[in-house]
Amino acid sequence: MQIVNPNGPNPFPPPPIKPGAPPTKPLGSSPGLLTSTGGLYGVNGALLTPVFNSITGKSNILIMDANNFDCEEDGEYDFPQEIPPREQPQEGRDVTCHLVILKYRELGYARFAVNLTTYKRLTDSFVTVQYLVNIPPIPLKTRMRKQSFPDKEIHTLYIPIQVVGERPQASITRSGKSGPMSITSLTICGNADQTPQM
Amino acid sequence: MSKTYFELKYRGPYKGVHVELPEDLITPDYTPFMNNFILKNGEIRSRPRQGLYLPGPPDNNPILFITSFMDANNVYHTCIVTATGLWQLNRTWQRTPITSTKTWSLVGAYPIQPGPNNPAAIQVFVNKLFWTNGGTNLWQWDGITSVGAPNIWQKNTAYKQGAQVIDSHGNVQVAGNSGISGSTTPTWSTSLAGTTVDNGTTPITWTEGGKPAPSNGFQAVGMVDATNGVTAGAFFLIELNAQLLMLNTVESSGGNFPQRVRWTPSGLPTIWDPNVNIGAGFNDELDVPDSILGAMTVGTTAFILRQNGITEVTSTGQGINPFNFNHLWASDRGIGNIYPFGYASYGPLGIFISSDDIYNVSLGGFNRIGGMARDAIYTDLYQAVSNPVGSIIPYYQLNYVYNHYKLVIPQDAGTKIWNYSIEESSWQSEFKSNTSFVGHSRYCFTG
Numbered sequence: 001m002q003i004v005n006p007n008g009p010n011p012f013p014p015p016p017i018k019p020g021a022p023p024t025k026p027l028g029s030s031p032g033l034l035t036s037t038g039g040l041y042g043v044n045g046a047l048l049t050p051v052f053n054s055i056t057g058k059s060n061i062l063i064m065d066a067n068n069f070d071c072e073e074d075g076e077y078d079f080p081q082e083i084p085p086r087e088q089p090q091e092g093r094d095v096t097c098h099l100v101i102l103k104y105r106e107l108g109y110a111r112f113a114v115n116l117t118t119y120k121r122l123t124d125s126f127v128t129v130q131y132l133v134n135i136p137p138i139p140l141k142t143r144m145r146k147q148s149f150p151d152k153e154i155h156t157l158y159i160p161i162q163v164v165g166e167r168p169q170a171s172i173t174r175s176g177k178s179g180p181m182s183i184t185s186l187t188i189c190g191n192a193d194q195t196p197q198m
Numbered sequence: 199m200s201k202t203y204f205e206l207k208y209r210g211p212y213k214g215v216h217v218e219l220p221e222d223l224i225t226p227d228y229t230p231f232m233n234n235f236i237l238k239n240g241e242i243r244s245r246p247r248q249g250l251y252l253p254g255p256p257d258n259n260p261i262l263f264i265t266s267f268m269d270a271n272n273v274y275h276t277c278i279v280t281a282t283g284l285w286q287l288n289r290t291w292q293r294t295p296i297t298s299t300k301t302w303s304l305v306g307a308y309p310i311q312p313g314p315n316n317p318a319a320i321q322v323f324v325n326k327l328f329w330t331n332g333g334t335n336l337w338q339w340d341g342i343t344s345v346g347a348p349n350i351w352q353k354n355t356a357y358k359q360g361a362q363v364i365d366s367h368g369n370v371q372v373a374g375n376s377g378i379s380g381s382t383t384p385t386w387s388t389s390l391a392g393t394t395v396d397n398g399t400t401p402i403t404w405t406e407g408g409k410p411a412p413s414n415g416f417q418a419v420g421m422v423d424a425t426n427g428v429t430a431g432a433f434f435l436i437e438l439n440a441q442l443l444m445l446n447t448v449e450s451s452g453g454n455f456p457q458r459v460r461w462t463p464s465g466l467p468t469i470w471d472p473n474v475n476i477g478a479g480f481n482d483e484l485d486v487p488d489s490i491l492g493a494m495t496v497g498t499t500a501f502i503l504r505q506n507g508i509t510e511v512t513s514t515g516q517g518i519n520p521f522n523f524n525h526l527w528a529s530d531r532g533i534g535n536i537y538p539f540g541y542a543s544y545g546p547l548g549i550f551i552s553s554d555d556i557y558n559v560s561l562g563g564f565n566r567i568g569g570m571a572r573d574a575i576y577t578d579l580y581q582a583v584s585n586p587v588g589s590i591i592p593y594y595q596l597n598y599v600y601n602h603y604k605l606v607i608p609q610d611a612g613t614k615i616w617n618y619s620i621e622e623s624s625w626q627s628e629f630k631s632n633t634s635f636v637g638h639s640r641y642c643f644t645g
Contacts, residue, residue: 066594
């Protein structure tokens with residue numbers, strides 16, 4: 001568990017001093033009004049949740065940090081199983097997938113996996129082929145690219161992959177703290193047998 | 199063998215988890231399984247980091263709620279409650295090193311035993327924070343007083359409607375209107391509910407409220423029988439028609455009344471005894487077979503949630519019987535709320551969990567929203583090891599609007615989280631390991 005890092009950048013900088021700050025003595029227009037006990041300016045805020053950590057045995061307040069998409073936990077997103085072609089699904093046919101086209105938004109350095117799983121009739125089992133993706137996929141060499149990274153734009157990655165079997169299913173997996181990632185689209189390209197294998 | 203080229207495209211908007219069909223029959227915009235991703239604006243994005251913490255209070259007890267409120271001086275307070283008492287976030291908490299004692303200051307400790315360690319019901323009303331959590335008291339802090347007990351009456355002083363003072367007999371006097379006290383001590387009425395006119399620049403009519411309830415930094419205000427000193431707390435607390443309502447009450451005489459609703463007069467949230475002000479009162483929902491497990495205000499209507507039914511509460515505009523209780527259904531089994539802290543409301547929308555589905559309720563009626571993820575959610579609910587807690591969260595920060603219902607389900611290894619995007623009607627799941635969410639999520643001020 002990470003307590004707010006005392007030496008790191010302060011996620012909640014002190015609010016600016018401005019006119020209209022809370023009174024420190026009775027208000028002139030309300031001579032009898034008492035001053036407040038403590039209090040805040042009401043300038044900065046965050047989404048907070050009371051939590052209890054079962055490892056440390058301590059109560060804390062969890063901060064949801066919407067400026068950082070580098071999730072600290074492992075993540076997984078599974079796409080549906082497919083029976084190509086979608087327009088007229090044909091059961092019991094092997095397909096060969098040879099390319100995955102991935103479009104993603106560049107949010108920062110990241111590492112994750114694109115997985116393709118198929119069913120193997122001969123062994124009655126599922127086989128998964130994994131392709132590790134690094135963002136950026138090409139090392140930052142030019143000065144302009146170094147300055148613009150991450151550019152928050154949509155990039156395209158062509159992933160050569162060779163998978164044979166029934167009902168291909170793509171998935172995205174990542175480890176905790178492996179960088180912020182955002183997928184806008186994924187396309188599996190392949191060929192399906194034209195005749196049944198029954 | 200000849201082959202046919204194909205492309206399988208997945209693109210947003212993505213619709214979240216779908217477990218109501220086999221994974222080879224669901225459409226491409228659904229997912230049979232996801233964890234720790236967020237689906238928003240047509241993108242599959244790793245969810246926001248949940249790795250920063252504010253230190254908990256020095257007593258290290260479970261935190262029963264966190265909220266911010268603005269006091270009568272327009273000063274904000276971010277408060278938490280533990281079994282010790284009420285704490286508030288210090289303005290200088292950011293100064294390093296950040297520690298518990300520098301972060302939180304104790305407004306006051308409970309003078310008597312509080313309720314159990316459940317999420318507390320809270321309500322901000324007329325610039326004051328009210329809370330109760332199944333004990334025999336309703337507590338109030340105004341953000342201004344730090345000594346707790348109502349102040350002694352003072353001459354030539356401005357008081358707001360509902361303000362409490364201690365008169366020269368040691369009794370509580372409640373201001374019936376805002377005004378300025380006189381230059382000489384009035385002749386206080388010594389009878390319960392007796393009124394005293396305080397002839398200041400702007401006269402105030404005070405009402406005698408009996409002996410004060412216990413207080414220490416903050417105060418108990420749920421005196422429901424001032425003659426006999428009976429106090430009440432509750433499990434649920436809402437505001438409707440400028441009146442505060444306690445539901446499923448726990449009283450110092452008689453114990454728990456799971457079907458009881460108590461209310462205050464309009465604008466006077468510290469008067470609960472009908473003998474003090476006829477605008478206060480109570481009603482026992484004895485004509486239904488179940489007990490109250492929640493309440494929410496949706497627009498100008500309140501809904502009392504029972505295990506197997508829902509009661510609609512509307513204002514009559516009358517002082518003595520201010521509310522009309524309409525049981526939408528009173529059957530032995532029916533749509534109701536089965537998790538006392540799993541419901542949430544936000545403006546004109548409420549969401550609760552029944553035994554057959556998750557529902558939203560608005561002025562337009564009820565709708566099922568469990569949708570394609572219902573069975574997966576209920577499987578997780580079955581594995582809960584503590585109270586599931588629901589919150590409706592309109593935004594993480596003002597630069598990241600994500601209006602969703604967040605259902606957190608404590609489990610053995612951590613907390614399973616189901617987010618329902620209200621805008622896109624999709625369910626998305628997360629998991630936070632080694633951490634139990636014990637209260638509602640709230641956007642609070644930190645500076």
